[in-house]
Amino acid sequence: MISKRLSELRKKKQWSLQYIADQLNIAKSTYAGYESGYRQPSLEAVKELAILFGTTTDYLLGATDEEQPTIELTNAAFHMTVDGETVTEDEIVWLIAFLRAKRDIEKKK
Amino acid sequence: MISKRLSELRKKKQWSLQYIADQLNIAKSTYAGYESGYRQPSLEAVKELAILFGTTTDYLLGATDEEQPTIELTNAAFHMTVDGETVTEDEIVWLIAFLRAKRDIEKKK
DNA sequence: AAAATTGTTCGCGTTTCGCGTACATCCATT
DNA sequence: AATGGATGTACGCGAAACGCGAACAATTTT
Structure with a gap:
């Protein structure tokens, strides 16, 4: 679930694996593992990724399908x-x- | 962070460690580890805990410490x-x- | 075409997970 | 007060998963 969401969000933003890895101070291959589903990010990393992507951990984890609640x-x-x-x-x-x-x-x- | 939140929520609900462990199908000592900070729950467990406690993963992870989320x-x-x-x-x-x-x-x- | 950037995969060493177990603590009933 | 049962805490063990670097393919840039 989280791998799919990360992949989608990154592509939408047109960011490279390396860029995200740098932001979180992890290896490119580590983040790549998150997207491929080969690895699971730590709770701390999930939090940071949500902030980086401007979304919520609930969305990343698939607890909700809304990237963000709709706001009028x-x-x-x-x-x-x-x-x-x-x-x-x-x-x-x-x-x-x-x-x-x-x-x-x-x-x- | 998550250990503190879990502990607070469980006490507020007056649930036992065993009860929560049963709900998630994990050992009592495993859940106890989450609260003591000795262990970190899997992403899946975080999701289930949020549902069980009727809260959000953002709250459990401390991503929404602030009253209102700030959005850039x-x-x-x-x-x-x-x-x-x-x-x-x-x-x-x-x-x-x-x-x-x-x-x-x-x-x- | 060469160079640089990006994405994918894998082995390795280390960390950390989940469980069972053991033990202390607290309560209720006797 | 004593007993039994539920509760909370701590730890060792084997297994699982982590993060990294490296190697290579694919793509883009120069």
Whole structure:
């Protein structure tokens, strides 16, 4: 299960095995083992991988099929950052306005 | 981390080591090892424990120590909607660009 | 075409797992 | 107080799985 998820996520991100191995400070072959199903990552590694991929351990382990719960931005009651800086409530309002406007333009094309 | 969480949860539920061991089909001493930190459960066991305790693997592993998960948008592998419509990956790129530009302007004021 | 990067597989040494066992502790019933 | 049963703790053993480096194939870059 986890091997499939890791493989999918990495391909989506177009990351190399080496890149991920470097991030976690493990050997390339070690991470490759995770994807092939030949090895199982430690609990600590699972945690780090979830963070690296921006997903949850529940998704990696197959406890859920959702990479992330679907969030309606207009109800945003969660914490989000861009470039490490918190996205403020004001900024969210701007983002929503911007997106609505952009979608409106696309529709008229 | 996980040992602490398991111990807390079990005590809160007032379950015995034996009971949990029976549920997972493992030896009492094996589960005891998880709580003492002497052993680490397999990924499969973590999944089952999360279900048994009615919690998430993220909680057991301490991936969600914080009340609300922080999500870095530029790393987004998660699902988001605005007005009920999925925010596409392309749109996220636009949103990030927009926000960066806006922040830049604010700084210069 | 050569060089570099990426992905796959395997053997080896080491770590750590799961189990059974032994023992201490706590409670309830007598 | 004494006894029996459930509970929690610790450890040794054999087996299983880990992480690494190395070797090689496949792909991409120069």
